[in-house]
Amino acid sequence: MAKKPVTFTLNGSDRAAFAEEGLNLLEFLRRGIGDLSPKYGCGQGACGACTVIIDGETHLACLTMADAVHGRKVETASGLANGKVHPLQEAFMEYFAAQCGYCTPGMLMSAKVLLDRNPSPTRADVIEAISGNLCRCTGYEPIIDAILATANMRARA
Amino acid sequence: MRVESYGTLAEAARAMGPDAVFMAGGTLVMRDVNAGTAASRIVRSADPALREIRASGDGFSLGAGVTMAQILAHRDLAFLAPVARAVGGPQVRNMATIGGNIFAHHPYGDFAVALLALGSRVVQAGQGGARSLDDVLRERGRSGGSSAIIAAIEAPRPRDPRAFGFLKVSRIKPKGVSVMSLAAHLPLEGGRIRGARVAFGAMGPAPLRSAAVERVLEGQRLDATTIARAAQLAGDGLDPPTDALASAWYRREVAGAHLKRLLEKMERG
Ligand SMILES: Cc1cc2nc3c(=O)[nH]c(=O)nc-3n(C[C@H](O)[C@H](O)[C@H](O)COP(=O)(O)OP(=O)(O)OC[C@H]3O[C@@H](n4cnc5c(N)ncnc54)[C@H](O)[C@@H]3O)c2cc1C
Ligand code: FES
Numbered sequence: 365m366a367k368k369p370v371t372f373t374l375n376g377s378d379r380a381a382f383a384e385e386g387l388n389l390l391e392f393l394r395r396g397i398g399d400l401s402p403k404y405g406c407g408q409g410a411c412g413a414c415t416v417i418i419d420g421e422t423h424l425a426c427l428t429m430a431d432a433v434h435g436r437k438v439e440t441a442s443g444l445a446n447g448k449v450h451p452l453q454e455a456f457m458e459y460f461a462a463q464c465g466y467c468t469p470g471m472l473m474s475a476k477v478l479l480d481r482n483p484s485p486t487r488a489d490v491i492e493a494i495s496g497n498l499c500r501c502t503g504y505e506p507i508i509d510a511i512l513a514t515a516n517m518r519a520r521a
Numbered sequence: 522m523r524v525e526s527y528g529t530l531a532e533a534a535r536a537m538g539p540d541a542v543f544m545a546g547g548t549l550v551m552r553d554v555n556a557g558t559a560a561s562r563i564v565r566s567a568d569p570a571l572r573e574i575r576a577s578g579d580g581f582s583l584g585a586g587v588t589m590a591q592i593l594a595h596r597d598l599a600f601l602a603p604v605a606r607a608v609g610g611p612q613v614r615n616m617a618t619i620g621g622n623i624f625a626h627h628p629y630g631d632f633a634v635a636l637l638a639l640g641s642r643v644v645q646a647g648q649g650g651a652r653s654l655d656d657v658l659r660e661r662g663r664s665g666g667s668s669a670i671i672a673a674i675e676a677p678r679p680r681d682p683r684a685f686g687f688l689k690v691s692r693i694k695p696k697g698v699s700v701m702s703l704a705a706h707l708p709l710e711g712g713r714i715r716g717a718r719v720a721f722g723a724m725g726p727a728p729l730r731s732a733a734v735e736r737v738l739e740g741q742r743l744d745a746t747t748i749a750r751a752a753q754l755a756g757d758g759l760d761p762p763t764d765a766l767a768s769a770w771y772r773r774e775v776a777g778a779h780l781k782r783l784l785e786k787m788e789r790g
């Protein structure tokens with residue numbers, strides 16, 4: 365199969381790699397680039413474990429062709445911690461919002477876009493924002509609490 | 522499998538053929554690509570016209586590649602926001618396009634139901650003029666797809682936004698898929714309905730209008746008596762599918778109750 369060069373920014377660093385024609389972005393990031401933070405849950409768009417941020421919007425990496433990010437900015441959960449853990453990660457730990465942790469990288473991406481756009485979301489806003497991310501462990505409440513706590517903490521700071 | 526990208530829609534249209542599938546947002550096509558069951562050629566286009574929204578006083582035109590998120594962000598299309606919000610979760614809405622929704626099989630296709638109720642017309646790439654969405658969907662219902670690429674969808678804007686209503690029935694909120702979706706455009710003239718259009722999704726091989734319901738609404742006032750008569754006829758002429766969400770029997774059985782809810786909501790304004 366033909367391979368195409370893909371040049372993009374991943375968590376602020378310039379990256380370039382070859383992608384096989386038709387390869388999805390999730391496989392490309394995990395196998396081609398070595399960023400294992402986006403997870404494979406279903407490969408069908410249903411679970412949100414593969415959620416990444418492209419140019420400020422959440423996308424499902426499993427349903428995106430790798431070359432679609434050529435020239436664009438991609439963010440993944442592995443770029444959140446910058447010297448120290450991101451406030452969202454800290455809140456997820458404090459509120460027990462991760463049990464097995466498989467959904468966590470995708471949840472963090474959805475939560476980050478929400479708080480970037482809306483620093484003081486309501487509980488309903490949070491539920492809507494993570495509605496494309498499934499969690500089979502926590503029952504969602506601790507995740508919602510963690511995201512709201514991050515917003516509150518930022519508002520106080 | 523080969524992936525072909527074209528700068529313009531006209532080039533992409535020329536590249537289509539029986540062995541090719543057009544990919545827009547890819548939320549459905551990529552599932553096939555991942556499963557290795559996609560067509561042997563995937564055709565894409567980066568034509569900026571695909572993402573264009575033009576809204577004027579009496580109508581609007583949506584490039585087929587406009588996403589649900591773009592609709593939600595557009596102030597002049599506020600009356601369509603509840604429809605766009607009903608499609609998937611936030612990630613899906615950032616990717617899912619209008620054109621793809623017209624070809625999405627049930628239980629998908631919620632936006633197409635609204636476009637059908639509005640009396641939309643479809644502009645096909647590389648072809649002059651526009652066809653009614655009714656025809657495009659009927660053809661899709663028969664053949665399962667289309668080898669022509671849609672460039673844009675044009676529709677008149679309801680003069681009174683309250684004359685347009687939409688309801689998606691799902692078991693999980695938010696983000697559940699449709700047991701059915703319903704849309705109605707009921708313009709009033711002197712208090713009476715003139716030009717009723719009522720469409721159902723997941724109630725046939727493709728979104729379709731209910732001639733029986735439109736007939737009882739036409740010329741009437743939207744009141745309890747008219748609503749009750751319309752609800753009684755809701756399942757008439759529809760051919761609902763059986764799937765994991767609901768049986769055909771169930772869908773037909775509850776169609777009236779949901780139509781009643783939608784019309785009552787519109788009556789309240
Ligand atoms: C998790 C999940 C949840 C979903 N929930 C919903 C939902 O609630 N409601 C709903 O309606 N849908 C839902 N969908 C289905 C889908 O995302 C939408 O229907 C979407 O609008 C499809 O658009 P797309 O651009 O992604 O289509 P694509 O996958 O790119 O294409 C889908 C089909 O349309 C054809 N097509 C696309 N664009 C054109 C064009 N311009 N001209 C001709 N043919 C074209 C393609 O050839 C293909 O056959 C969901 C999908 C997922 C993965
Ligand atoms: S792996 Fe992409 S949505 Fe499940």
Ligand code: FES
Nearest residue numbers: 463467499500501
């Ligand atoms: S923590 Fe296990 S799936 Fe969410």
